[in-house]
Amino acid sequence: MHRADRRHRRLPVRALAAATALLAALTLAPAYAGDLNPSNPLADSGPWPHSTITTAANPEYNNYLAAQRPQRKAAMAEIALTPRMRWFANCSTCNVERIRDTVTKYVADTRRKDPGALVQLAIFGLWPRGEHVNGRRPAMTRNDLIAYKRWIKQLAAGLGNARTAIVLEPDLAISANHGGLSDPTPARRMAATAWSANYLATTLRGEAIYLDAGSADWLTIDNAVRLLSRSGIQHVRGFALGATHYDSVPDNVDYAARLSAALARAGHRAKRGVIDTADNGTPFTWPQWNARWGALYRRTGNKAYAFDNTPTCGSSTEQVCQTIGHQPTWDVVGPEAGKLGLGEQQTALRTQAERYVDAYLWFGRGWRWMQQGGNDSQTPTRMVRMALHSRFDHPTG
Template identity: 30%
Template structure:
């Protein structure tokens, strides 16, 4: 596990003392009614500490404190591309550290074969057999300790058949469902583990498109699903999308036709009237969900009209902000948690927006590769955070 150097620990303490007043919305990570564990804060990307140090050295203490506050907020720990032996050891260390802190870690597992349609975040296991071995290693690493697992972002929202990488028989898509089901069946039964499946986000799949994928992916054997991972949709849009999906799953489970379910683009009053008339399952028996609020403080980016051949509104959009702090107390009987799944401050990839590049035409710079620290974006997330990460004078 990574730990901040001694000089950074001293810097952090100094900045914490300087900006000791609580933010507009402190992270409320405790369990229901304040009981039980909180959410786990992992070690930060070392480049985040270095950025904070450089900002403080330049006298930009508020920005430095903001970066430290951001990385000191509970967020997911991502795993992918490690060997089985490596991932077992790394997962065991995280869940052990979290257990010592009386906290629940969020594990983002990202090793599915053909992930991200072999685009910016290409990689993952070579085949199904290798993936099963990797999942088995994760399961051994978790053991009997607590963990929330956001399983394979984009695995169901972006199937091999969606990006022209499958054969006429749908072999790779069938394998994808087998892999996701295998992961659910081997992780969810662990004593303290809750597994959530991918839905993309509310601006992508309609409810009647994603629900069959969730059902086929084994959501009935999981704790639920998640939405908005690494995206920018508002909390309201995410919670409403989650409610519609959960309600549709219940409706289909009772023998209804998925095509009849209201989607996120219906007038909300009409959709609610449909739910009232057709879904009578109590929330305790419905499929639950979690959402990602790591970068949605300003909502989605609207690209300038007609400027780019492919605006890539999901890829390092400018002037976004950190969203509401993670919590296990959402006030919604269907929503188990609001999380920071995407690591804020890490790049989405080399965004070209349909241009030859190499620069991101919206930013005028060459963006870091996916997963690398992006100092400019990290500062934007802090400065445009909603609610703010530090008190405003």
């Protein structure tokens, strides 16, 4: 585990105008691509905006707007004003016919009339009844597959010609049938993902699609290669790491390099990764979580201690807890890389990051109850606590 020194920093209180100016500076990517990854589709000068939609789908921004106390508002701004992925879920209560309109509105809000702006989304459609969150693994039926394809087509229509970064099917790694997270119909879910990858890649323009590949502390490289090969990796840019785990960026950089090489040996060349940094500012692995929180969770059944709901850090020195991490950027060895464990002395890791990682993106949602949607009662407090002890710089209000 690679960790830098954790020092508590007091959050400044700024006027909204100052926060907006800072956000503009943070969300503009540098105007050149790295020599080691010249084909990186995320490396250009287009802005990466945050969403300002004030619906239940964006509780982070709503909580920020509603906050009255200046320091609390500033803490919430560190999440609400950071560019991150919105999840679009295919569920039994969702209206397939409305998804196109919903996505169209999200695209317009994010682009702010700038066609070069990056629209970020996670597509989560393989578990339409949501039971996998509670440990149940229902089969994917033929009717589920039909509905899934209709949903994907409508979603793609809503995206149109937008420049997009897409994480396709977070928790796809469940279908690798790894340990106790077995999927009863893995072949059908992988086939559905492969169809979706192909459809989106051939229908959209300006897209960069990354298939979920779990995390460095989840699947072995061989299992990840089998999963991705059966799920359409040949159609897309690459793979996504860390969506629902919290292990360190250096561990995932090394994993991305090894996975890319293994995919090349399997016939899938030049595949690159993106790494989630939304909630691994104080990184830990699943075994480390199990050592600290596992027995308590199993004894009490209290989901406040579940892996998907690991408690937030209460101090700058606490371990095996959640804080927000590195801001989203394609500049993976930028000014704060040393805080990740990718400082100037880490030559090999820095080279791996520049060559095999397209960007750090925020597609995890550790501040939400069980990483799920909606504005549950815990989200505002978790947002504040995750920001208070972060080592990393973010927009503040």
